[in-house]
Amino acid sequence: MRGVVLAVALAMAGAAWAQTAGLAPGPVASVGGHFRVIAQSAVQPVVINKIHSWTLTLTDAAGAPVDGASLAIDASVPIIERVTPTAPRVTRALGEGRYLVEGMKFDMAGRWRLQIAIRSGNDSDHVVMNVDVK
Numbered sequence: 001m002r003g004v005v006l007a008v009a010l011a012m013a014g015a016a017w018a019q020t021a022g023l024a025p026g027p028v029a030s031v032g033g034h035f036r037v038i039a040q041s042a043v044q045p046v047v048i049n050k051i052h053s054w055t056l057t058l059t060d061a062a063g064a065p066v067d068g069a070s071l072a073i074d075a076s077v078p079i080i081e082r083v084t085p086t087a088p089r090v091t092r093a094l095g096e097g098r099y100l101v102e103g104m105k106f107d108m109a110g111r112w113r114l115q116i117a118i119r120s121g122n123d124s125d126h127v128v129m130n131v132d133v134k
Helices: none
Strands: 037-042 052-060 068-077 091-093 098-104 111-121 123-132
Touching: 037 111, 037 123, 052 111, 068 091, 068 098
Parallel strands: none
Antiparallel strands: 037 052, 052 098, 068 111, 091 098, 111 123
């Protein structure tokens, strides 16, 4: 299995925002339509000043799990150009298209934008979703 790499991606062009209450309740399609992502926080509701982990579930457009992908994640408050104070990263591939992200921390309440860049085989794409932090 190819290694899973996580890097902070500070600039990704364009994207439709998924309307959420906390985290997106179901799969969010990537901008180019290659992938679907479900983001699940270990902490509900998502709160400030607590480091926590997430599970990202990645499928292709047909719904088949995608293993061995390279993922880059960035969380920011776009209105004030604020980024998360930590460097969240994928620490483990869990199989069946699931990836463990550790080190996520939000330091202020409000709407954050989560961007996930995905590379698998010849496909590269990204997902953008909103996270409401209490």
